[in-house]
Amino acid sequence: MSSMVNGKKAAQYLRTSKAPFLTRVKESEQDKFAQQAVAKAQDAQWVKREAARQELGNWEQWRDLGEQIRQHVIRYLPDYLEEFSDNVEKRGGHVFFAQTDDEAAQYIKQIAIEKKAKHVVKSKSMVTSEINLDPTLMTVPGLEVLETDLAEFILEEDDWDQPTHLVFPALHKNREQVRQVFEKKLGYKGDNDPQHMARFSRKVLRKHFLEADMGITGCNFAVADTGMINLVTNEGNADLAMCIPKTQVVVMGMERLVPTMKEAETMDNMLARSAVGQKLTSYLTYTAPRTGQESDGPDDFYVVILDNGRSNALGTVFEPILQCIRCASCLNVCPIYRHIGGHGYGSIYPGPVGSVLSPVLDGGYDDFGDLPYACSLCAACTATCPVKIPLHQLMIEHRRIMMDDQSQANLIDDTVMRVMGLGTGHSSLFRTALGVDHTMLTPISKKQPETAKNLFASDRHVEWMPFVFGGWTKVRDLPDPPKHGQNFRSWFAHHKKEQQA
C-alpha cells in the first residue's frame, strides 16, 4: 500500500520488514542484546535529557513556545515554503518540490549524472531513507555512495542493515558485531573498543571526504527568511559533506521550516536537549550556497523539498504530527519501543511518532494498521514531546478511523466491543452483569493457593477467558468476581442501612 499525491504513488519505502507484526515482535523479544541496549539507552537518556532540560529552566514554557512556533509554521506552510525557496534562489541555489519519494530520488540521481559524480558522501538523514535514495543512486554506473555518520556507516558496511532509531540508528548492534563487520568489510585488525573503531572509521571516511564530488545531507531546520539550512550533528561529518564537494544536495520534509534565525535558535536548544541531553550538539551549522566573498561552501546548491504523504495530514486531526522535529525523545521514553525496538515497528519511523506518522504518510492502514494499537496509551510520549504533539491522543484517532469509520475489526471482536459499549452505557444491563458475573465465571475459575495476596476476594481465580479477554489470561490470572451479595454496591447498601439504623 502507498498513498497517492496528485495521482502519483508516495511513501513506498517506509517498510523495513516484510514480516507480519507479531512475527517482528517475537523476533525482537528473542534479540536479548538489542532489548537490553534499548533499555540501557532509555535509562541513560532519561537522566541526561531531564538534567539538560532542567538546566534550561521553565521547560514547560519552552514547550509552549516550541509548540507555538511549529503550529504557526504549519498553519502558514505555503507562505514559508515560498519565502524560503525565493531566498535559496536569490542566493543562487535551486529548489525542487518533489511530490513523491521516486520524484525526489530521480531528481537527485539526474543531478549526479549531470555532474558526472563518482564519489557521493552523505550525512545522516531519515528523509533520504524515506525516498530510498542510496539504492537509487547506486544504479548509476561507477558511482559510489558513502554514509558518513558513524552509525549509518556501520549499517552500510553491514550490507545496508536497517536503522532502528531516529537518532541512534545502530542502537541494536553491539561493539563486537561492529568489530566483525569492520574486520570483514574493511580489513580492520584492532579490538572492539569503540574509541579504536571510531578512530579507524575516521581515517577511512576522511579519505572519502577529500575525493567527494557530491555531498548529500538532510536538514534539521530550514530558515525561511535567509534561505539557510540548519544542521545539528555530533561528529562533524555533515560539515565536511557540505564544505568539500562542489555540489551539495539538501533533502528536507516540507514541514521542516522556521521563520527566522530567532526561532531556529529556540528549536535547536530544545532539539539538542531532547534528542541527546546536550545543551547543544558539538556541531551546529547554518549553510547556504557560497557567495562571492566566502572561502568555502558548495558551488552548486540544490534543495529538494518533499511531500510524500505529508499533505495527507494537513487540515486533519493528524496535522500536529507535522510539528515533529525528529528528536526521538518519544522513542526514548516509550515502554513499547523499550521491548519491541525499531525492528518491531517495521517502519523507518519507529516509536510513538512512527506509529502516528507511518499510517499518515502511507495514506491508510494496510501496512501500519497494527502500530496505533501497539501502545498502552501511557502518554509518556505526549509528556516528553518538546513541541507538545498529543501523540497518545492521535493513536486513539487512528483507532477511531479503523474501528468506527472503516469497521476493520473481525466480527467477533467487533461484537464484543459493541456489547461492551451497550453494557457500560445502560445501567440496567450493567447491574444485570454485576448480578451474574460471579456465577458465570465460576465454571471456569480455579481454586488454588494464591501467591498475590489481597488481590483475590475469594480463593479462586480465572486462568482462561474467551474472545479478546483471552489476551488477559494468556499472561495473568484474573480475580474471580465477588458474589453478588459481596460486591461493593451490596456492601454500600448494607452499610447505609446500618448507618441509618
Added chain:
Amino acid sequence: MKVVIFSTCVVDLMFPNVGKAMVEVLERFGCDTYLPKEQICCAQPTFNSGYVKESMQVMRNEVDALLSVDADYIVGPAGSCVNMLKELPFHLRADPVYAAKAQTMADKTYEFSQFLYRVLGVLDAGAELDAVATYHRSCHMTRLLGERTSPFVLLGHVKGLTMVPLPHIENCCGFGGMFSMKEPEISKQMVDEKVNDVLSTKASVLISCDPGCLMNIGGRFNRRGEKITIMHLAEVLNHNVDMSRVKYVEGRSAGDGAVSSVRAAKEEGALV
C-alpha cells in the same frame, strides 16, 4: 460535606475491598457519601479502543449519574478513570448541553489521594501498617491528571510503613486497559519487567492508586507464583487507624472543607 462516590466499573466488578476502604476513610474525615446506582464506567474501554461513537452513550450516562446527587465533590479510587472524567467535556464537545454538564461534573471531581491531601488537607490519615512497601506510579494519574505528590505525602505519614523506591517508576506496567488483552505479547514483556522491578525492591506490599494496574501486576505475580501483597492506597490508609494520630496541612483542621486547586498539582514538575 456531600461526596458522590465514583466507584469505577473495575471496583464494582472486582474489588469491593477498595471501594469499602475508600468510603470508610472518607466518612472518617466527615464526608457524607452517596453512590448513585446509575453510574457505570468512564468509557475508556470502548473509547480508547477506537469505538468512539459507541462511547457517547456511556459518557452521557456517567455524567447524568454522577450529577444525580447534588454533592460538593465526586471522588474516585482510580487516577486513570478520574482523568477520563476530567476529559469528558472535551470528548462531548459536539454536544454543547452535555459538554456543559460534563464540565460541572469534572470541576468537582477528584482522585482519592488528591481529595484527601489537596481538598481535605490531610497529611496523616492516622493509619498504621507494619511493612516494607513500594508504590507503582500509574501513568494517567501522573502525566494526564498531573498528580505526582499526594500519594507519596500520605504514604510518608503511615505509621510503621517503610517505603522503598521502585526502579523505573516512570514506565507503564503494561495494563493500558484493552491493550493488555489485545497485545498480550507486548504487555507480557512490560508487566514482567515491572514484576522484576518490584521483586528487586524486596518489598512485601505493592501499593497504587489505580486498581487496573494492580490487577495487571498482581495477576502476573500470581501467574508466576511470586509472593506479594497488593493494596490500594485507600486500604493502606484504612489500616489500624488511630484518629489521635491524624495531622493536617499547616493552617488547616478537621471540617475546614476546602479548596486547593488541582491545577497546582500540574505545575509542580515537568510532565515526565
